[in-house]
Each structure stands twice: as structure tokens, then as C-alpha cells.
Amino acid sequence: MLKAEKVVPTTCPYCGVGCNLELHVRDDFIYKVTSPFNSVVNHGNLCVKGRFGFDFIYNQERITTPLIRKQPQKPGQRTQAFDRSEWREVSWDEALDYTADRLVEIYQRDGSNAMAVYCCAKATNEDNYLLQKFFRAVFRTNNVDHCTRLCHAASVVALQMAIGSAAMSNTAAEVKDCDVFILTGSNPTENHPIIALQMKAAVQKYGAKLIVVDPRRIEMVNYATLYLPIRPGSDVPVFSAMAHVILKENLYNRQFIEQRTENFEAFAASMEKFTPEFAEQISGVDRQLIIEAARMYATARNGAIFWALGIPESTHGTANALSLINLALLTGQVGRKGTGLNPLRGQNNVQGASDSGAMPWHYPGYQAVDNEENARRWEEAWHIEPGGLNRQRGLTTTEILAAVHPGGVRALYIMGENPMMSEPNLNHTRKKMEELEFLVAQDLFINESGAFADVFLPATSWAEKDGTFTNTDRRVQRVRQVIPPRGQSRPDWEIICDLAKRVENRLNRAHSAYWNYRHPSEILEEMARYVPDYAGIRYDRIEKVGLQTPVPTLDHSGTPYLYGERFPRGRAKFHPLEYTPNAEMPDEEYPLVLSTGRVLEHWHGGTLTRHSWMDDLFPEALMDIHPADAARLGVRDGSPVRVTSRRGSIVLRAKVTTKTNIGVVFIPFHFREAAANLLTTDAVDPQAKIPEYKAAVVRVTPASDEELTAAVESQPRGRY
Amino acid sequence: MSETIRITIDQQTLQVQAGSTILQAARQAGIDIPTICYHDYCTANGLCRICVVEVEGARTLQPACVAQVHDGMVIYTRSERVLRSRRTILEMLASSVDLSEAPEIQTMLQQYHSDSHRFPDAEVRHPPVIDDNPMYIRDYAKCILCWRCVQVCAEDAQYTFAINFSGRGYETQISTFYEISMPESSCVFCGQCVGVCPTGALKPKRQWLLEMGYTPDDIMNLTRSQRQRRKRREEAAARTE
Numbered sequence: 001m002l003k004a005e006k007v008v009p010t011t012c013p014y015c016g017v018g019c020n021l022e023l024h025v026r027d028d029f030i031y032k033v034t035s036p037f038n039s040v041v042n043h044g045n046l047c048v049k050g051r052f053g054f055d056f057i058y059n060q061e062r063i064t065t066p067l068i069r070k071q072p073q074k075p076g077q078r079t080q081a082f083d084r085s086e087w088r089e090v091s092w093d094e095a096l097d098y099t100a101d102r103l104v105e106i107y108q109r110d111g112s113n114a115m116a117v118y119c120c121a122k123a124t125n126e127d128n129y130l131l132q133k134f135f136r137a138v139f140r141t142n143n144v145d146h147c148t149r150l151c152h153a154a155s156v157v158a159l160q161m162a163i164g165s166a167a168m169s170n171t172a173a174e175v176k177d178c179d180v181f182i183l184t185g186s187n188p189t190e191n192h193p194i195i196a197l198q199m200k201a202a203v204q205k206y207g208a209k210l211i212v213v214d215p216r217r218i219e220m221v222n223y224a225t226l227y228l229p230i231r232p233g234s235d236v237p238v239f240s241a242m243a244h245v246i247l248k249e250n251l252y253n254r255q256f257i258e259q260r261t262e263n264f265e266a267f268a269a270s271m272e273k274f275t276p277e278f279a280e281q282i283s284g285v286d287r288q289l290i291i292e293a294a295r296m297y298a299t300a301r302n303g304a305i306f307w308a309l310g311i312p313e314s315t316h317g318t319a320n321a322l323s324l325i326n327l328a329l330l331t332g333q334v335g336r337k338g339t340g341l342n343p344l345r346g347q348n349n350v351q352g353a354s355d356s357g358a359m360p361w362h363y364p365g366y367q368a369v370d371n372e373e374n375a376r377r378w379e380e381a382w383h384i385e386p387g388g389l390n391r392q393r394g395l396t397t398t399e400i401l402a403a404v405h406p407g408g409v410r411a412l413y414i415m416g417e418n419p420m421m422s423e424p425n426l427n428h429t430r431k432k433m434e435e436l437e438f439l440v441a442q443d444l445f446i447n448e449s450g451a452f453a454d455v456f457l458p459a460t461s462w463a464e465k466d467g468t469f470t471n472t473d474r475r476v477q478r479v480r481q482v483i484p485p486r487g488q489s490r491p492d493w494e495i496i497c498d499l500a501k502r503v504e505n506r507l508n509r510a511h512s513a514y515w516n517y518r519h520p521s522e523i524l525e526e527m528a529r530y531v532p533d534y535a536g537i538r539y540d541r542i543e544k545v546g547l548q549t550p551v552p553t554l555d556h557s558g559t560p561y562l563y564g565e566r567f568p569r570g571r572a573k574f575h576p577l578e579y580t581p582n583a584e585m586p587d588e589e590y591p592l593v594l595s596t597g598r599v600l601e602h603w604h605g606g607t608l609t610r611h612s613w614m615d616d617l618f619p620e621a622l623m624d625i626h627p628a629d630a631a632r633l634g635v636r637d638g639s640p641v642r643v644t645s646r647r648g649s650i651v652l653r654a655k656v657t658t659k660t661n662i663g664v665v666f667i668p669f670h671f672r673e674a675a676a677n678l679l680t681t682d683a684v685d686p687q688a689k690i691p692e693y694k695a696a697v698v699r700v701t702p703a704s705d706e707e708l709t710a711a712v713e714s715q716p717r718g719r720y
Numbered sequence: 721m722s723e724t725i726r727i728t729i730d731q732q733t734l735q736v737q738a739g740s741t742i743l744q745a746a747r748q749a750g751i752d753i754p755t756i757c758y759h760d761y762c763t764a765n766g767l768c769r770i771c772v773v774e775v776e777g778a779r780t781l782q783p784a785c786v787a788q789v790h791d792g793m794v795i796y797t798r799s800e801r802v803l804r805s806r807r808t809i810l811e812m813l814a815s816s817v818d819l820s821e822a823p824e825i826q827t828m829l830q831q832y833h834s835d836s837h838r839f840p841d842a843e844v845r846h847p848p849v850i851d852d853n854p855m856y857i858r859d860y861a862k863c864i865l866c867w868r869c870v871q872v873c874a875e876d877a878q879y880t881f882a883i884n885f886s887g888r889g890y891e892t893q894i895s896t897f898y899e900i901s902m903p904e905s906s907c908v909f910c911g912q913c914v915g916v917c918p919t920g921a922l923k924p925k926r927q928w929l930l931e932m933g934y935t936p937d938d939i940m941n942l943t944r945s946q947r948q949r950r951k952r953r954e955e956a957a958a959r960t961e
Binding site (some may be wrong): 001002017022024026027028029032033034035037043044045046047051053058059165189193197204487493503600601608611612613614615616618619620710712713715716717718719720 | 723733760761769783815820821823853854856872875877878879880881894900901903905907909910911912914915920924926927928930931936937939940942943946948952
């Protein structure tokens with residue numbers, strides 16, 4: 001029997017749940033993962049990714065040596081190089097000097113607006129804090145963003161508008177204290193598996209009633225008291241009709257509204273038109289179901305709302321999220337244990353990357369960049385002359401690529417992200433990537449984006465570095481180095497510091513912004529000095545159990561649920577709403593609505609899981625289609641289909657299943673052989689700039705086996 | 721709920737909360753009762769019976785993991801009858817199951833002076849290792865039927881219901897329905913079952929391969945899908961030549 005040389009506690013790097021792990025190691029090989037049963041986050045339970053999904057660390061295609069492209073790349077003619085023979089192995093000195101030279105050349109020629117960076121919600125708080133510091137303090141640009149823009153940006157904007165803060169208001173495990181909870185635009189059994197277990201237990205063991213509002217018949221529907229199968233994009237009418245019913249039937253919480261909210265009258269007036277009849281017409285949901293759901297939620301002792309990307313990833317994402325917030329404010333279902341507004345964050349550290357300032361409009365701690373006082377504070381923190389920091393809001397993820405042209409963004413630095421899989425309308429993304437003058441990729445593998453790069457900086461995985469992640473319920477948890485860096489790979493924070501110093505030298509900066517950290521704990525301490533919510537967090541305080549932000553002082557024990565006394569903006573604000581259709585609506589040419597998302601076995605662009613044995617469990621893209629649609633189109637289960645939108649076309653196998661509803665097809669976006677984002681639209685929400693990933697219209701036609709670009713032997717799969 | 725009652729365990733009198741199990745009460749008194757199928761975070765079932773104790777006035781030995789205390793209960797956790805019963809349970813397990821990777825049971829075998837060969841005519845169970853998925857293997861020669869895996873697959877954690885008992889008596893085994901392969905079952909490969917298995921019957925595949933002498937490099941060579949794709953690329957290249 002194998003005995004572990006060491007067993008190291010750490011935090012899972014996949015989803016926002018932030019499960020506690022114990023990695024069992026022998027000869028630097030992680031051969032087994034367990035979880036402590038007394039963990040407050042996941043009680044010893046894990047999902048397939050958390051328990052078995054870490055072999056990507058050892059995959060032979062991983063890059064562990066710095067690389068520079070052999071063929072110099074020119075803007076407009078940039079090509080993808082997946083093959084190692086197209087790269088030259090170089091020393092760290094050469095790679096970093098080359099990177100610094102090129103970045104400085106472009107910065108000195110074209111200025112701050114030519115520089116942009118994608119931070120990474122997979123990396124630690126420390127890595128993200130440093131990378132945004134590097135671009136803000138050294139290149140004086142706010143063109144700093146990360147994948148939150150493609151994920152919960154609209155939830156964040158809506159929560160900021162209505163409440164003044166943007167995080168899950170409650171702890172995920174509190175779902176067992178709910179009487180009624182609404183789950184919408186979220187498929188937790190695949191995307192937040194451990195929260196799904198807690199939800200199932202809440203229903204089965206604690207008697208909670210579940211209302212699912214979703215265009216797909218997700219597994220949680222099996223546990224639901226009410227299921228509202230809405231058409232994609234009809235969220236505002238449905239939730240506003242619920243508000244309409246609550247208002248008409250006097251089920252609202254007058255005391256809460258008077259004491260803690262504002263703008264109620266204008267909101268109530270705007271709800272007048274959202275009758276259940278109107279909502280039924282738009283959403284296809286029986287009006288009686290909407291009325292029942294409204295009554296059930298409004299009369300619950302503790303009612304909560306959980307949502308994920310089905311709400312924000314829309315051209316009216318901000319309005320969608322506001323319609324949920326309005327409901328919670330109307331009924332006073334927020335600010336107590338077991339209630340709340342809970343956007344389930346996708347990435348392990350998307351909360352943390354946002355907290356750490358990896359966003360174009362905010363310094364760390366959501367301090368607006370266009371506020372003079374904030375800018376002064378950070379100038380002091382980073383030893384910058386007064387007025388040195390850029391006061392202009394930067395470009396968002398989608399805007400950065402859109403701005404790639406002469407006179408616009410010229411240099412892009414990508415840490416761990418893969419826009420060539422995750423951006424909408426990939427054909428457009430490709431053109432923009434080709435237009436770049438200089439591209440740095442810092443990652444584990446040469447993915448679809450890194451293949452465009454001039455220089456590849458091999459970073460370590462999460463198991464080879466120290467740091468912290470902040471999970472979806474705001475818990476800051478430790479990430480520990482378990483094995484030494486593979487090959488010559490280096491932790492992200494070290495690479496950034498080394499590069500930043502080289503760039504500062506070339507720019508002859510009088511004062512360094514400071515990059516001489518000996519350990520990530522010093523980086524977090526620097527951040528904690530200027531971010532009040534993190535002020536009380538130190539590594540020694542989170543050795544065993546993470547703390548939930550806000551942690552304002554060193555003796556504060558963390559905040560399990562928010563807004564008990566007051567909202568960050570004082571009174572929470574109701575927002576009147578209007579119904580806006582999706583950017584694209586089905587028509588004769590494109591009769592089906594395409595929704596995209598993830599499956600249990602894979603992660604986003606696939607950089608990690610497609611280099612893992614996880615890929616054996618789910619080796620190819622499958623399109624879910626309802627049996628009625630399939631029969632009409634002559635599509636059989638497992639047969640190849642061509643899916644075409646106004647922007648692109650892909651071929652993949654169909655899975656005929658009632659997991660999706662009539663008129664809606666679903667394609668996961670992990671597979672480059674049939675990249676779903678070739679089809680999606682880059683129309684964005686005007687406020688949050690988030691693309692409409694969940695509703696592109698498409699046409700499905702039968703295809704031949706020869707058209708499948710990378711067919712694999714079909715993998716049997718019995719799970720829901 | 722906070723009602724307390726008096727009980728006596730091994731001549732020691734103590735106050736415990738009404739509704740506690742004998743096992744909980746004994747732990748409170750610092751008295752160790754061995755357990756095998758019992759797990760702190762699973763529903764107790766009293767299946768393996770290693771935790772039996774003698775209760776005054778009761779005809780049979782009582783499983784401490786599920787039997788509740790009552791006022792005035794007098795319990796003996798190490799009486800001759802209890803020890804003989806535990807020893808026999810261990811000897812029966814050892815006679816038919818491979819316990820080589822169950823260190824806790826091995827220790828118990830020694831503590832109770834069990835004779836592993838007491839039943840020389842017993843038929844040792846040795847079903848082949850089931851290697852039907854890339855995540856974990858099932859070696860039911862090592863399975864003592866503690867039922868933890870079934871429970872965490874069901875209401876104790878996952879609500880997936882991929883596995884259950886099949887067969888009866890000696891033929892009993894943990895199985896998917898109709899013994900279909902794991903990928904064809906409702907299994908989601910969470911591995912909660914692997915996490916609670918006490919005997920090494922369920923094991924991460926990479927650990928299993930490492931134990932069979934493969935090096936990490938061998939193991940990590942490529943994923944199955946990558947192997948398939950590479951093979952197809954090579955075949956396509958061969959065709960065009």
C-alpha cells in the first residue's frame with residue numbers, strides 16, 4: 001500500500017465553491033486527493049475535478065521553459081504556433097529582457113493607452129494584485145480586466161447600483177436555513193457541484209422549497225417544487241411579473257421598504273405593465289406558475305435567490321440582475337441568515353481577482369479610478385508622484401480587443417486566460433489577436449491564445465506556489481505549495497516582480513513601486529493596508545479556516561452574511577425596469593436559440609481539463625437538443641450536426657435529451673474542435689459590457705461524419 | 721433536547737444527553753469502542769457489528785453506533801462475550817476478504833488476538849479488479865461491505881444513486897445496476913465513495929497505477945483522447961503518403 005510522503009492542505013483551483021483539499025504526494029506526484037470531513041466549506045465532499053482533475057500539472061505538453069517565437073510576428077499577420085518547433089527555448093533573463101524591451105518600446109512610442117492586460121481569476125489574489133499594480137503603476141494604464149467581464153459583470157454592476165457592494169450576501173451553506181429558494185440561470189450540479197449537494201440536502205433533509213427558473217431542464221429541477229421553463233431572455237418579464245403579483249396581493253414587506261430602501265414608488269409604477277399575462281406571452285411560462293412562485297417566495301420566512309451566468313450574460317444582464325434584486329428588496333428577503341442575493345461566482349478566485357483590482361474602473365477594494373482621493377491614496381502606496389496614476393477608466397475585456405488597431409491597444413499581456421476560446425464571436429477575436437503588435441502569454445500550456453504570442457512565460461500551477469483564493473462566499477483561503485515548480489516554471493507573482501523591475505529600470509523611474517517581496521504573504525499585507533475589507537486578513541489567521549470578508553480589523557472574525565444592519569450605499573435602491581428583447585431573436589432563417597455553458601468534467605477554455613484525464617470522461621463537444629426539435633430536423637442521438645449562426649459554423653455530435661427545452665440548444669464552450677464561441681454574439685450589455693453568451697440564434701442541419709473535425713470514439717455517459 | 725440521563729459504562733457512571741447513541745456516550749467518557757462500518761459523517765447502520773456492547777437486561781449484544789442510551793442503562797464494552805464476538809467478526813472478515821490495505825482492521829486483529837486462519841475452509845472472495853473508467857478502480861476483493869460508498873452516493877452526500885448492493889448472502893457485492901460500467905451509470909465521478917472507503921477497495925486510478933510499478937511519467941504519458949487523436953493523425957498521415 002502506498003504511503004504518502006506528505007499530505008498538504010490547500011484550496012481547490014477549479015470553481016468558486018473553494019473546497020478544502022488534502023493533496024497526497026509521493027516523489028512530487030499528487031496521486032490522491034482527499035478532503036477533511038470537518039471542512040466548513042465542503043464537509044469532505046468533492047466533485048470529479050477536485051478529486052481527480054489535477055493531472056494537468058504533469059501533462060507532457062506542459063511548457064516549463066521560457067519560449068520566444070522563432071518567426072518574428074507582424075501586426076495583421078500574426079499566426080498561431082502550437083508546435084514546439086516554432087518556438088525557441090530561452091533563459092528567463094532573455095525572455096524577460098525581450099519582454100521588457102518590447103513593452104517599453106511600445107509604451108514610450110504610443111503611451112499608456114497602447115498597453116493592456118488580462119488578469120486571471122484562476123490565479124491568486126497576490127498574483128492579480130501585482131499584475132494590476134504593474135500595469136497601473138508602471139505603464140499608467142487602467143486597461144486591466146479579467147474574465148469577470150465575461151461572467152458576472154452585470155450582476156456586479158446591478159448590485160453596485162442597488163446595494164453598493166457586489167458579492168454573495170450570504171454563505172452558501174446557509175441554504176439549509178432557507179424555507180424557499182429561487183435558482184435561476186444556474187446549473188449547480190455541474191458548475192458548483194458542492195453547493196448543489198447543499199441545495200439537494202436543503203430540499204430533502206431540511207424541507208426547503210426550490211423554485212427553478214431556467215430555459216434548460218437542469219438536474220435541480222428534479223428537486224424543485226416549481227419549475228418555470230422560461231424562454232431565453234425573458235427573465236425581466238418573469239421576475240417583474242412576480243413583483244407585480246406581490247404588489248397586487250399586498251405580500252410585500254412594507255416595514256423593510258420604508259426603513260431600508262428608496263425609489264419604491266417609481267419602481268412600483270414600472271411594475272404595473274408586467275402582468276402575469278404579459279410575462280406568459282413573452283416567456284412561455286404558464287401565468288399560474290408565475291403567480292404561485294411569487295406567493296411562495298414572498299410568504300417564505302427565509303427566502304433566498306441564487307443565480308449564475310444565465311442572468312448576467314445577456315444584453316440586458318444588468319436589468320435581469322436588478323429584477324432579482326427588486327424582488328429581494330420588495331419582500332425584505334436580504335440581510336438575514338438563510339436569505340439573500342447570491343450570485344454564484346464561477347472561478348475559484350473571481351471574487352478575489354475583482355477584490356484585488358483586476359478591473360478597469362476600480363483599484364483594489366472597488367475604489368473608483370476616476371476618484372481623486374482614491375488615486376492619491378494609491379499613488380502614496382506605490383511611491384508615485386502626485387497625479388502620476390491614470391484617472392481615466394480603462395477598457396474592459398471586450399473593449400480591449402475591440403481597440404486593437406494602430407493608434408489603439410498595441411501590446412497585450414495575458415496571464416492564464418484564453419480569449420481565443422472564451423470571447424464571443426471568435427472569428428472577430430482572431431482578427432484582433434492577429435492585429436496585435438506584441439503579445440505575452442503567461443500560462444501552463446500553449447493554448448489557442450498563447451499560440452499567438454511572441455513570448456511564452458511558463459508559470460507554475462497552483463500546487464507549486466503559495467497564495468490565497470477568495471471563494472464565492474467571500475472566504476479568503478490559503479493555497480499552499482505542495483511540490484517544487486516543474487522544470488523552470490516560476491510562480492506568477494515572481495515573474496511579474498522580476499519583469500516589473502526590468503521595465504522600471506528601462507524607464508529610469510525615480511522611485512520603484514516596490515517589487516522586492518520575499519513571500520506572497522507580504523503582498524497580501526500591502527493590499528490589506530489599503531483595502532478595508534481585507535485589513536484584518538493575514539496568513540497566520542487563515543492557516544486552518546479561511547475568513548469571510550469584510551474583515552476590517554485583526555481581531556474581527558469575518559462576516560458570514562452581509563447587510564444585517566445597513567447596505568453599503570445606505571438605503572438599497574429599487575430600479576424601475578423595462579422589457580428589452582435579446583439582441584437576436586429567432587426567425588425563419590435561424591429558428592433555434594443557442595445557450596452556452598460548461599459541463600461537469602471540463603473547465604472553460606479547456607487549457608487545464610483537456611490536458612487531463614477528465615478529457616477521457618467527456619472527450620468531445622456535444623450539442624443538447626430536445627427530442628421534438630431533433631425529430632423535426634431529422635437529427636438522431638449521436639449523429640453529426642452543423643450549427644450555424646450569423647457569425648460562424650461548427651460541426652459536432654448531437655445529444656437528443658429533454659435536459660434542454662423545445663427551441664433551445666445547448667453547447668459547452670470547452671472544445672476547440674467545435675468552439676461554441678464561433679457562434680455567439682458580441683453584442684453587449686450597455687452598462688456592464690458583458691456579451692450575450694446565452695442567446696445567439698442558430699440553424700441546425702444534419703451533417704456527415706467526415707465533417708466532424710476531431711471525432712473520437714464515442715464515450716458512453718449515463719449521468720444526468 | 722437538553723434532557724440528560726444517567727448511565728453506567730464499564731462501572732463508570734456519567735450524565736449524557738438523552739438520545740445519544742452508546743458510541744457517543746462512550747466517547748464522552750473516553751472509552752474506546754472499535755468501529756469499522758461507522759463513519760462520523762455518514763448515517764450509522766450497525767452493519768459490521770464490531771461495535772457491539774453488552775447491555776444489562778438485553779438478550780442480544782447491542783450495536784453501539786445505532787443503539788440509543790436510556791436512563792439507568794448499564795453497559796459493558798469489554799465483557800468476555802463482547803470480546804469473543806468482536807474476535808469472531810474479525811476472523812470471519814479475514815477469512816474471506818483481502819484486508820492487506822485496511823490498517824485499522826489489521827490493528828484490531830492483533831488487539832483482539834484474532835486467528836486469521838480460524839476458518840481455513842472459508843472461500844476467499846477474489847473478483848477481478850474493475851477498471852472501467854479513468855478516475856478510480858474497484859477492487860472488491862478488498863470490500864467488507866461496510867456500505868459507506870453506497871450511502872455517500874445516495875442521501876449522505878451526492879444524491880446520485882449509482883451503486884447499491886447486488887446479490888444476497890455470500891454473493892453480496894457492491895455494484896452498479898445490472899453491473900453496467902461506471903460511465904454508463906448515473907455516476908458523476910465525485911469520488912465521495914473513494915473518500916470513505918476504509919479498505920482500499922476503491923482507489924484513485926493514478927494511485928493504483930503507481931502501486932503497480934508505473935512511474936509518474938508512464939502514467940501521465942497522454943490522456944486517452946490525446947492518444948486517440950495522435951493515432952488518427954498518424955493514420956491520416958500514413959494514408960496520404
